Amino acid sequence: MTNEEAKFILGGYRGNGRDASDTLFAEALKQAQADPGLGAWFAREQAHNAAVAAKLAEIAPPAGLREAILAGGRVSVSAKPWWVRREWLAMAAAVAVAIGVGTMTLWTSRATAAGDPLASYALADVKPHRGHGAAVAALQTAMKNPAMRLSAALPVDFAELERSGCRTVLIGKRPVLEVCFEREGRWFHCYIGRCEDFPELAAQQAPEFASSGEMTAATWANGTYRVVVAGRAGREVIERLL
Amino acid sequence: MSSDVFTQLVDAHYAPLYRFALSLAKKPADAGDLVQQTFFIWATKGHGLRETAKAKSWLFTTLYREFLRGRRRDSRATSLEDLPPGEADVTAEEVDRVARMDAASVVAALQEVDEVFRAPLTLFYLQDLSYQEIADTLDVPIGTVMSRLSRGKAQLRAALAREESAARAKVVPFTGAKGRTQA
Numbered sequence: 184m185t186n187e188e189a190k191f192i193l194g195g196y197r198g199n200g201r202d203a204s205d206t207l208f209a210e211a212l213k214q215a216q217a218d219p220g221l222g223a224w225f226a227r228e229q230a231h232n233a234a235v236a237a238k239l240a241e242i243a244p245p246a247g248l249r250e251a252i253l254a255g256g257r258v259s260v261s262a263k264p265w266w267v268r269r270e271w272l273a274m275a276a277a278v279a280v281a282i283g284v285g286t287m288t289l290w291t292s293r294a295t296a297a298g299d300p301l302a303s304y305a306l307a308d309v310k311p312h313r314g315h316g317a318a319v320a321a322l323q324t325a326m327k328n329p330a331m332r333l334s335a336a337l338p339v340d341f342a343e344l345e346r347s348g349c350r351t352v353l354i355g356k357r358p359v360l361e362v363c364f365e366r367e368g369r370w371f372h373c374y375i376g377r378c379e380d381f382p383e384l385a386a387q388q389a390p391e392f393a394s395s396g397e398m399t400a401a402t403w404a405n406g407t408y409r410v411v412v413a414g415r416a417g418r419e420v421i422e423r424l425l
Numbered sequence: 426m427s428s429d430v431f432t433q434l435v436d437a438h439y440a441p442l443y444r445f446a447l448s449l450a451k452k453p454a455d456a457g458d459l460v461q462q463t464f465f466i467w468a469t470k471g472h473g474l475r476e477t478a479k480a481k482s483w484l485f486t487t488l489y490r491e492f493l494r495g496r497r498r499d500s501r502a503t504s505l506e507d508l509p510p511g512e513a514d515v516t517a518e519e520v521d522r523v524a525r526m527d528a529a530s531v532v533a534a535l536q537e538v539d540e541v542f543r544a545p546l547t548l549f550y551l552q553d554l555s556y557q558e559i560a561d562t563l564d565v566p567i568g569t570v571m572s573r574l575s576r577g578k579a580q581l582r583a584a585l586a587r588e589e590s591a592a593r594a595k596v597v598p599f600t601g602a603k604g605r606t607q608a
Contacts (some may be wrong), residue, residue: 190514194575195549195556202555224514231515234523235581236550239535241528244443248457252435252464353458355465356495 198233302402318347326364334425371414441551448547449492463488486562534584542577
């Protein structure tokens, strides 16, 4: 093995000692011990690797990321068995309707938001935040109106809201508008995604409720938008908004 | 999978996953989104994986695939034919340079490295994965990992030098109030 070949191999040697017993590096390591020039190169290489690794280790994830992951995971890992999951219920409902069994309201209330990334995010996102821009303010005003039934008609212009600075979050790379509003002295989070961006979810859907900890979320879809309203006020209060 | 196991999994891996994501996506918000998406996929699909020992590799692989999936097609992907010729050995001055720089500047330099080298290089510096696991994560042969580490380190050293020069250029020497007049 030439020194250049040894350098090539030792370039992949981790400085934390985890590769010490790896036979791939054995010959090159022995050569570095025997050859002062190669040994000096290896020492500088390791020092540089360690310096960069130490700087990288200083980068801390943003505050709240761990909690958001855990909250999202809790509502996801508690997914029900396959025979009561949404797609199977939907299939069962379709079959039931097709054969004239009649009403199927099995999935109007679920304990979790399993399978719905938008509802999962809403349940996990407990931080207060404000929107920006005139379009957001107009929507907030409309949502604040006690007479406004949110599930009936929500004045949403997705493109305009997005353009005018409405807070947008990416859920699985899909943009979702986020607007907070006050009703009955309580604050609620409203998330609005385009149905076309969530083809795996029903485009038409009556309000469904899910909960996680103190958070309760109502989710519905009107063919154009998929909307989630979430808050700590409880199901009864949220039902009054719809 | 129980909630406790999921919490342990998150605690063990979310920080290095975030650092890897930040080096790829460059923006903290996008990096956080990638990490959340990765754990979301784990929670909805990956928890069927029986061998939890493989969870680490699975998470890094999934995050990388999610990054590639969401990346715009016109991103700057350097072809191997465009690679520079052989690189010089690391010097003592280059070691000192890294020690002098703050972590954010080092990450900024790392983000300048072409993506094809940046992914294995970041995984290498995280020190969580062996070269074999890096090869599995990125779905390339071991020799390619070694080659990309070598090339990536050379690019990183050049980027670190540029980053430090840029930082120095931003420092305006204080000349004092002598000669100034107040309007």
